Amino acid sequence: MNPHDLLPPGLASAVESASGARVVAVRPRGGGGASREGAELDLQWPDRRTASAYMNYDVHKAGAGDDAAFLREAAVLRALSGPLADAGVRVAPYYASVPYQRALVCGMIPGKDRFGAIADTAQRDTLAQDFMAQLAALHRIDVTAHPIDGMGPVEPAEVFIRRRIAELRAGNGGKGWDPLIHLSLNWLEANIPADMPAPVIVHGDAGPGNFLYEEDRVTALLDWELVHYGDPMADLAMLALRMLFQGFVPLPQAFAAYEAAGGHKVDLPRLRYWRLLFQTSFARRSRYDDPDAPPPPNLGMNLVYSTIHRRVLSNALAEAAGIALPSVTMPDAPQGSHDRSFAIALDDIRDTIVPRLADQQAAVKAKGMARLIKWWRAIERFEPGFHAAEKQEIEATLGAEFEDYRAAWTAFRTAVAAGTIATAPAIILCNAHEVREAALMADAMGGLANTKFAALA
Numbered sequence: 096m097n098p099h100d101l102l103p104p105g106l107a108s109a110v111e112s113a114s115g116a117r118v119v120a121v122r123p124r125g126g127g128g129a130s131r132e133g134a135e136l137d138l139q140w141p142d143r144r145t146a147s148a149y150m151n152y153d154v155h156k157a158g159a160g161d162d163a164a165f166l167r168e169a170a171v172l173r174a175l176s177g178p179l180a181d182a183g184v185r186v187a188p189y190y191a192s193v194p195y196q197r198a199l200v201c202g203m204i205p206g207k208d209r210f211g212a213i214a215d216t217a218q219r220d221t222l223a224q225d226f227m228a229q230l231a232a233l234h235r236i237d238v239t240a241h242p243i244d245g246m247g248p249v250e251p252a253e254v255f256i257r258r259r260i261a262e263l264r265a266g267n268g269g270k271g272w273d274p275l276i277h278l279s280l281n282w283l284e285a286n287i288p289a290d291m292p293a294p295v296i297v298h299g300d301a302g303p304g305n306f307l308y309e310e311d312r313v314t315a316l317l318d319w320e321l322v323h324y325g326d327p328m329a330d331l332a333m334l335a336l337r338m339l340f341q342g343f344v345p346l347p348q349a350f351a352a353y354e355a356a357g358g359h360k361v362d363l364p365r366l367r368y369w370r371l372l373f374q375t376s377f378a379r380r381s382r383y384d385d386p387d388a389p390p391p392p393n394l395g396m397n398l399v400y401s402t403i404h405r406r407v408l409s410n411a412l413a414e415a416a417g418i419a420l421p422s423v424t425m426p427d428a429p430q431g432s433h434d435r436s437f438a439i440a441l442d443d444i445r446d447t448i449v450p451r452l453a454d455q456q457a458a459v460k461a462k463g464m465a466r467l468i469k470w471w472r473a474i475e476r477f478e479p480g481f482h483a484a485e486k487q488e489i490e491a492t493l494g495a496e497f498e499d500y501r502a503a504w505t506a507f508r509t510a511v512a513a514g515t516i517a518t519a520p521a522i523i524l525c526n527a528h529e530v531r532e533a534a535l536m537a538d539a540m541g542g543l544a545n546t547k548f549a550a551l552a
Contacts, residue, residue, distance in 0.1 A: 102134060106152065106193065110200055114191035116140045124149070136200065138190065148190050152198035163247075165197045168319040170245025171296065172201060179241060183232045187315050206307030206314035211342040221311035223344040224352040229306070229313050231358030234295040234327040243296070252291045252326035256372065260284050263376060271380070274511040275405065275525040278518065279375045279412050286415070288365045294324040295359075301330040302337030327359045332369035336377070338549045339403065346549050363551055370548070371411050378404040395463030398470070399539055403546050406533040409526040411548065418519050423530040424488075426480035437472040441465055466539035473535045481531040488527060492520045 098121040099107035107118045120137035136148045169192035176188040187201035213219045238249050260280055267276045298305075299321025307314045331353065335346055343349065350361045380401055391397040413420050431437075444465045452458040482500035489503040490496050493510060497503040507524060510516040537544045 103152075103196065106196060106198060109193045109196075110136070110150065110191050110198065113193060114138060114200060116146075116190070119145075135203070138200075146190070147203045148200050149187070149203055150198055150200045152193070152196050162194065162197070164320055165192075165194060165199075167246050167322050169194075169199055170243050171319055171322045172199070173245070174243045176201075179236060179243075182236050184229060184236075185313055185315050186319075187317075204307055204315040206309050208304060208307055208317070210303040210306075210308070218311050219344060220348070222308055222313070223349055224356075225311065225313050226306055226308075227349050227352040227358070228356035229316060230298070230301055230327075230330055231353050231356040233298060233316075234330070234358055236296055238294060238296060238324060246296075246322075246324065249294050249324050252294060252324075252329070253287055255323060255325045256283075256287055259372065259376070263379075266379065272508065272512065273380065274508050274521065275409060275412075275529065276375060276379060277511060278522055278525060279371065279378075279408060281518070282412060282416055283368070283372055283375065286368065288326075288368050291326050291365070292359060295327050297323050297325040297327065297329045298333075299323055299330070300333055300337075302334040303341040303343050304337070326365065326369065328362055328365040329369045329373075331361065332366045333373060335366070335370055335549060335551065336373050339407065339546050340400070340543070346551050350551075366551065367411075367415065371408075371415055374404060374408045374411055377401075378408040380405065393460060393463040395466030395470075395539065396459075399466060399536060399543060402529075402533050402536045403540070403543060406529045407547060409522070409529040413522050413526055416518065416522060418522050420523060420526050423527045424484045425531065425534060426477070426484055428476050428480050431472065431475035433475060434472060437468055437475075440468050444468075469539040470536055473538055477531075477535060481535070485524075485528060485531065488524060492516065492524060 101121040116138035122135040124133040133151050139145045172189040175184050175186045187204045191200040305318045306316050486500045486503040489507045
């Protein structure tokens with residue numbers, strides 16, 4: 096078989112044109128997300144030089160990001176493995192890119208990516224120190240003297256912030272208009288940090304899971320899809336955010352290692368600002384209900400992550416705005432009328448379906464379906480009481496009575512949009528809503544139910 100036939104039509108030829116090498120072998124591999132695919136390639140250049148490479152590409156161009164983001168990713172990898180290699184930032188060597196299918200071809204790098212699986216404390220500490228040194232090396236590159244061809248203009252971090260806020264506002268509209276996102280964007284727009292340093296290269300998704308390592312040394316930083324020029328505190332904020340779901344060393348230890356390696360002085364207020372901005376982006380819920388959006392890879396697990404992000408955002412926004420949150424009333428209720436049916440379905444998935452699934456993706460989706468069933472069971476049992484409590488809270492805040500919960504929630508959203516409700520009670524009501532939504536998802540979350548931000552200091 097011609098190895099070209101294992102890839103989408105024309106892709107192998109495009110890689111050959113871009114790299115100057117012949118594709119002599121193709122070994123398909125799993126990609127990532129809803130539309131990403133991958134393949135290992137064996138390349139051979141006219142001078143007989145050979146190399147093994149990994150290519151990640153987009154099947155339908157339905158994945159995360161956009162064409163401009165792909166071009167920035169390709170540009171920074173090309174620069175860091177070429178003209179900026181002396182900076183010491185370890186990346187997979189760049190070989191080629193095919194923008195029309197967002198295909199990126201880089202050399203194979205040895206290493207593992209599961210930092211959380213390391214049991215030896217000394218190894219964890221030393222590896223974390225090396226990772227923070229890699230971020231420091233990235234942030235030390237003088238982009239004014241050495242702008243990266245293909246990354247676009249070197250802009251102040253404030254320009255990035257204002258553009259991102261505008262994008263999030265544009266995405267927060269229609270039937271899915273979200274008062275929590277609106278309130279967070281209002282605070283972010285009113286509190287953009289002053290006196291940010293000159294722009295640096297920001298990885299954009301730095302943290303455990305996005306680097307390879309051997310023993311106690313980073314072999315390559317991975318996943319540059321969100322790279323941009325901006326504030327170095329943005330990378331430290333993303334590290335803090337990724338730690339919601341992935342273990343690392345304590346953040347004060349990581350920050351000390353970053354500074355010791357020549358990184359910028361850690362500015363916690365700026366870091367908290369960036370963390371809130373990124374959290375606002377991750378907390379958007381409307382994409383799960385948008386009929387025009389591609390379905391998420393695993394609805395059950397994606398809803399778990401989204402619910403956690405929203406609860407954490409509501410708490411972080413209150414903290415940023417200096418608002419003390421009252422305890423949330425959580426009415427109990429007897430088991431729902433369909434509880435036994437839910438229990439039987441869950442037992443079938445756990446005891447019969449999952450053990451007999453040889454296909455890994457199918458097994459993951461089956462477990463995701465189990466999370467949805469647990470959520471539906473909680474909705475039947477608790478949602479009526481939760482809605483009644485929330486209706487009373489909205490009525491007390493707005494000074495009006497409503498026919499039902501839906502009418503009360505609509506009135507609350509209208510008041511937030513019009514600015515006729517003060518910020519503090521609006522954030523308190525949003526927090527109560529998200530705490531109850533998280534309670535409905537608690538059984539499905541399992542050990543993630545109490546997830547919160549790690550301490551910064």
